[in-house]
Amino acid sequence: EPEVTQTPSHQVTQMGQEVILRCVPISNHLYFYWYRQILGQKVEFLVSFYNNEISEKSEIFDDQFSVERPDGSNFTLKIRSTKLEDSAMYFCASMAYVSLGGYTFGSGTRLTVV
């Protein structure tokens, strides 16, 4: 069964450092998303991406965040200057078509900012 692959599974970084979280969505999917889940809290929407541009972003997704799909297969989330409160699980998801329902999520990257 096709999977969404995320790397690394766990990243520890110093406060103020830049991190890049990587995702390989399912190959024929058109819609891409990043979500995050702070420990013990809800899964929260960060950003959606379609047709090589951001289609929607939440209030969490401020100027420190950016997304890219550099080569037609990878989908990355960059945090420019990490803060302690950025520590969370970050999930990538993709979807083929709106009419076909199911969003497929990756296993996540656990980001720990120290």
Next chain:
Amino acid sequence: EDQVTQSPEALRLQEGESSSLNCSYTVSGLRGLFWYRQDPGKGPEFLFTLYSAGEEKEKERLKATLTKKESFLHITAPKPEDSATYLCAVRVFSGGYNKLIFGAGTRLAVHP
């Protein structure tokens, strides 16, 4: 404001003891309600999508139902391997684009 509320927060069952999880929602135009299972440290795993009131879907010991204001996930004769957090999410559209809004989940523990 679009909102998803799940109850109970946590549920402990004995193996074989059937029960139901609830997801109530307030959205401006439901375009799909999703159930996911999440194991500790893992991503949400898709279970079901429901689109209209009265719709039901089943998979092994799980059955999801939908009304105009809520959805239920019924677990029949659960086994310890059904222990997980069950997440409910609704799809909302804005400006032609879509996203999921999640509830906080129900942590289910099934004991032998």
